Amino acid sequence: MALLHNDPERFARAHALVLRLSRRELRWGDRSDPALRRLLDQQKAVGRDIHKMHGFVRFREVTPSGANRRAFAAWFEPDHHILEAAAPFFARRFGDMDWLIATPTLTARCEAGALQIAETAARQPPPADATEELWRVYFAAIFNPARLMVTAMKSHMPQKYWKNLPEADLIPGLIRAAETRVRAMHDPNTPAPRLRRRAPAGRG
Known part of the structure; x- marks a missing residue:
């Protein structure tokens, strides 16, 4: 979870912690250690961001004329790199429709139940609907x-x-x-x- 944080040094910090844990220089969960406390706080921040995404995504209908399945699109701006972790929730909940959720960097697209993640092409919200x-x-x-x-x-x-x-x-x-x-x-x-x-x- 902490590796999804937007901290540019997250991988280096995680690697250093893994080495310290493997050498038994650190006990997992010891929040008195500044480096481990930072990682655990980042884990919580990512969890909150996923929770907010689940609650605040608003889909807009973009169904093409004559389509057999309804289609929806949404725009969301997360604080962290959470799209891949958060998207399966929407795939389970909205399996009866096609949808996409675009963020400034990545887009999750689910068509006929198949979920795919790709780089975002159109960096703007979809049009409003009735x-x-x-x-x-x-x-x-x-x-x-x-x-x-x-x-x-x-x-x-x-x-x-x-x-x-x-x-x-x-x-x-x-x-x-x-x-x-x-x-x-x-x-x-x-x-x-x-x-x-x-x-x-x-x-x-």
């Missing part, structure tokens, strides 16, 4: 202003991911309106605020 507005409506509907904790929300959904999430531009308005919506829950005479809606996008 289903994004449905997702935005759903996101706004399940937002609970009475349980809003902004710090916790931003910890779970860091703002670095917002630019690629179709629902993210709703969040500032939902936060601003939260207090009024909570009052409306307790007082039916209080008008609920109207949220800004975005017109459905075409599947260009």
Whole structure:
């Protein structure tokens, strides 16, 4: 896991640790050793990055006219080199459709259940589709202003991911309106605020 970290010295550091372990100069798991503590921290960082990718990939439909299988595409910008480790999760979960997930360096493509990894050719997100507005409506509907904790929300959904999430531009308005919506829950005479809606996008 640590070898998937973006640290350019990760292979050299790992090799040095392996030598020290083989010579019994170091006990595995000893976090008092700075080099081993760094490796274990990098392992955790990679694990968090994979978890975030599983949670924050947003597919957009790109099915060609007349195709027998639906096709979807997504763009994601991970912190570390995790695509190959994270992609099998999507292959298991979305085996009934063709899809690709592009990152700035590599692209995972799954067609008819076969998963392939290649260098990324088009370094840009796929076009928006009409289903994004449905997702935005759903996101706004399940937002609970009475349980809003902004710090916790931003910890779970860091703002670095917002630019690629179709629902993210709703969040500032939902936060601003939260207090009024909570009052409306307790007082039916209080008008609920109207949220800004975005017109459905075409599947260009």
